[in-house]
Amino acid sequence: MIVAKQKPIEEIIEETKGYKKILIAGCNECVTVCEAGGKREVAVLASALRMYFMNQGKDVKIDEVTLERQCDHEYLEEIRNTIDQYDAVISLACGVGVQFLAEKYMQMPILPGVDTCFMGVTEERGVWTERCQGCGQCILARTGGICPVSRCAKRLLNGPCGGSTKGNCEINKDLVCGWQLIIDRLKELDRLEDYEKLAPIKDWSTERAGGPRKVIREDVQL
Amino acid sequence: MKTKTPSKLEKFLAAGHLAVTSECGPPRGSDAATITKKAEMIRDYVDAINITDNQTSVTRLSSLASCIHLKLMGVEPTLQMVTRDRNRIALQSDILGAASFDIHNILCLSGDHQQFGDCPQGQNVFDLDSMQLIQTVKLMRDEGKFLGGDEIKRPPQMFIGAAANPFADPFEIRVPRLAKKIAAGVEFIQTQCIYNLDKFELWMKLVRDRGLHEKVYILAGVTPFKTAGMAKYMKNRVPGMDVPDEVVERMSGVPKEKQAEEGINICVETIQRLKECEGVKGFHIMAIEWEEKVPEIVERSGLYPRPRPEADS
Numbered sequence: 001m002i003v004a005k006q007k008p009i010e011e012i013i014e015e016t017k018g019y020k021k022i023l024i025a026g027c028n029e030c031v032t033v034c035e036a037g038g039k040r041e042v043a044v045l046a047s048a049l050r051m052y053f054m055n056q057g058k059d060v061k062i063d064e065v066t067l068e069r070q071c072d073h074e075y076l077e078e079i080r081n082t083i084d085q086y087d088a089v090i091s092l093a094c095g096v097g098v099q100f101l102a103e104k105y106m107q108m109p110i111l112p113g114v115d116t117c118f119m120g121v122t123e124e125r126g127v128w129t130e131r132c133q134g135c136g137q138c139i140l141a142r143t144g145g146i147c148p149v150s151r152c153a154k155r156l157l158n159g160p161c162g163g164s165t166k167g168n169c170e171i172n173k174d175l176v177c178g179w180q181l182i183i184d185r186l187k188e189l190d191r192l193e194d195y196e197k198l199a200p201i202k203d204w205s206t207e208r209a210g211g212p213r214k215v216i217r218e219d220v221q222l
Numbered sequence: 223m224k225t226k227t228p229s230k231l232e233k234f235l236a237a238g239h240l241a242v243t244s245e246c247g248p249p250r251g252s253d254a255a256t257i258t259k260k261a262e263m264i265r266d267y268v269d270a271i272n273i274t275d276n277q278t279s280v281t282r283l284s285s286l287a288s289c290i291h292l293k294l295m296g297v298e299p300t301l302q303m304v305t306r307d308r309n310r311i312a313l314q315s316d317i318l319g320a321a322s323f324d325i326h327n328i329l330c331l332s333g334d335h336q337q338f339g340d341c342p343q344g345q346n347v348f349d350l351d352s353m354q355l356i357q358t359v360k361l362m363r364d365e366g367k368f369l370g371g372d373e374i375k376r377p378p379q380m381f382i383g384a385a386a387n388p389f390a391d392p393f394e395i396r397v398p399r400l401a402k403k404i405a406a407g408v409e410f411i412q413t414q415c416i417y418n419l420d421k422f423e424l425w426m427k428l429v430r431d432r433g434l435h436e437k438v439y440i441l442a443g444v445t446p447f448k449t450a451g452m453a454k455y456m457k458n459r460v461p462g463m464d465v466p467d468e469v470v471e472r473m474s475g476v477p478k479e480k481q482a483e484e485g486i487n488i489c490v491e492t493i494q495r496l497k498e499c500e501g502v503k504g505f506h507i508m509a510i511e512w513e514e515k516v517p518e519i520v521e522r523s524g525l526y527p528r529p530r531p532e533a534d535s
Contacts, residue, residue, distance in 0.1 A: 162387030170461035
C-alpha cells in the first residue's frame with residue numbers, strides 16, 4: 001500500500017485560513033489501512049477543525065466525505081454535484097489522490113491533509129515500513145526476494161557496505177541492514193553462492209530519473 | 223608481476239616491496255597549503271597519499287583538486303572517489319579530469335551515508351555502487367570506452383583500488399565480497415583500520431584459502447589512537463569498527479600524557495605483527511589529523527627508507 005501520515009493540525013489550520021466552507025475528503029484505500037486518511041481520520045480532523053474555528057469565533061462549515069478511491073475517475077465523479085458549495089477541499093488521500101482531485105476540479109483549491117511517505121507494509125499495528133520504490137525494473141528474483149533499492153540506505157546493488165553492524169544499518173541502529181536480510185534469505189534458499197554474481201550497473205531510466213512515467217496497456221484500453 | 227599503469231604504487235607492489243600509503247583529509251576551506259603542508263611532512267615516508275573524498279559526508283575541498291596539488295608538488299596521489307555525490311556522468315568526467323593530470327591511482331568507494339555529515343538533508347546519488355565504479359574505471363582504462371559505449375581519446379591509466387572491511391557484518395560474506403571486487407577488476411585493497419588482529423588474521427586465512435591474496439594487493443589499514451577517548455569513540459560510535467576491549471583498556475591504563483605514545487606503540491606493534499601475515503603486501507596508515515606522526519610510525523615499523531621506484535624500472 002501507499003503509506004501516509006497525518007499532517008500536523010497546525011499546518012492544516014495554516015493552509016485553511018480564510019476558507020469558510022471546507023470539505024474533508026478521505027479515501028477508502030491505502031490511507032484507510034495505514035490509518036491516516038480513512039473515514040475515521042476524516043471525522044477526527046473535522047471535529048478538531050470545528051473546535052478550533054469555534055474557539056476562534058469563526059463560522060466555518062466543515063463537511064465530510066470518504067470516497068472509495070481518489071485515484072479513479074469514477075469515484076471522484078461522485079462529488080461533482082456537491083463540490084461547488086465549498087471553497088476548499090482537504091484531501092486525506094495520498095499525493096496521487098490529491099493531484100487527481102485537483103486535475104478534475106480545476107477551480108477548486110485542493111489541500112493535502114497527509115504527507116505521503118512510501119510504498120510499504122503494516123509490520124505491526126501502528127508500524128509501517130517501506131518495501132518498494134517503484135524503480136520500474138524488479139530485481140527481486142536475484143536478491144532473495146528482498147529489495148536493495150528500497151531497503152539499503154545507499155541503494156547498493158552489490159552490498160552490504162562496511163557499515164553493516166550486527167544486522168543493522170550504519171545510519172540507524174534501529175534500522176535493519178537490507179543486505180543482511182538478503183544474505184540471510186539467500187542462505188535459507190541455499191543460494192549463498194549467488195551473492196558473488198556481480199549486479200550490473202542499473203538502468204535507472206525506468207525510475208524517477210527517467211521523468212514522469214506512464215504505463216500503457218493497449219490490450220485493456222477501451 | 224607485470225604492471226598495467228604508470229602508477230608508482232603499482233610498480234612498488236609489483237616489485238615485491240611492502241608498500242606504505244597514507245592519507246590526508248582536505249581542509250574545510252580553500253587553503254591549499256593545508257594539504258601541501260601535510261603532504262610535505264610525510265612525502266618521503268610513503269609511496270602514495272590518498273586524498274579522502276568528503277569523508278564522513280562533511281563538505282570539504284574536493285579530492286580531485288587536492289590530488290592535483292599533490293601531483294604538482296611531485297607527490298603521488300590516490301584519488302578517493304565515492305559514488306554518494308555524483309552520477310555516472312560526473313564520475314566519468316572526474317576520472318578524465320584526474321587522468322588529464324596523470325593521476326594514476328584511484329580508490330573506488332560508495333561513501334558514508336550523508337546522514338553523518340553537515341548536509342543530512344541533502345540527496346544522495348548512488349547511481350553506481352563501489353563495485354560498479356571499479357568496473358567503470360576498468361572499462362575506461364582497458365577498453366578505452368565510456369559507459370555509453372563511445373571511445374575515449376587518451377583513456378585514463380589508473381591503478382584500481384577499493385576498500386575492504388573484514389570487521390563489518392555479516393562476516394561470512396566478507397571474503398566473498400572481496401572476491402566480488404576482484405572479479406569487478408580491483409587491483410589493490412586498503413582495509414578498514416585493524417585493531418582486532420585475530421579477526422583480521424582469520425579473514426586473511428580465508429582470503430588465502432581462496433587464493434585471493436595472489437590476485438589483489440592487500441594493504442592493511444592502521445590508525446593510531448591519540449587518546450583513550452578516541453579508542454572508546456571508535457569502538458562504540460563508528461559503524462563497522464572492531465576495537466577489542468583489551469585495546470581500549472590498554473589505552474585507558476596509561477596516564478593521559480602518555481596515551482598518544484601508547485597509541486603509536488599499538489600501531490607500530492600491529493604493523494610489525496602483520497608484516498608476518500602472508501598476503502599482506504603493505505600498510506595504509508590513516509593518522510587522522512595527526513599526519514606528523516606518520517614518519518615515526520614508518521621508521522619504527524622498519525619500513526624506512528622507502529625504496530626508490532627508479533631502482534626497479
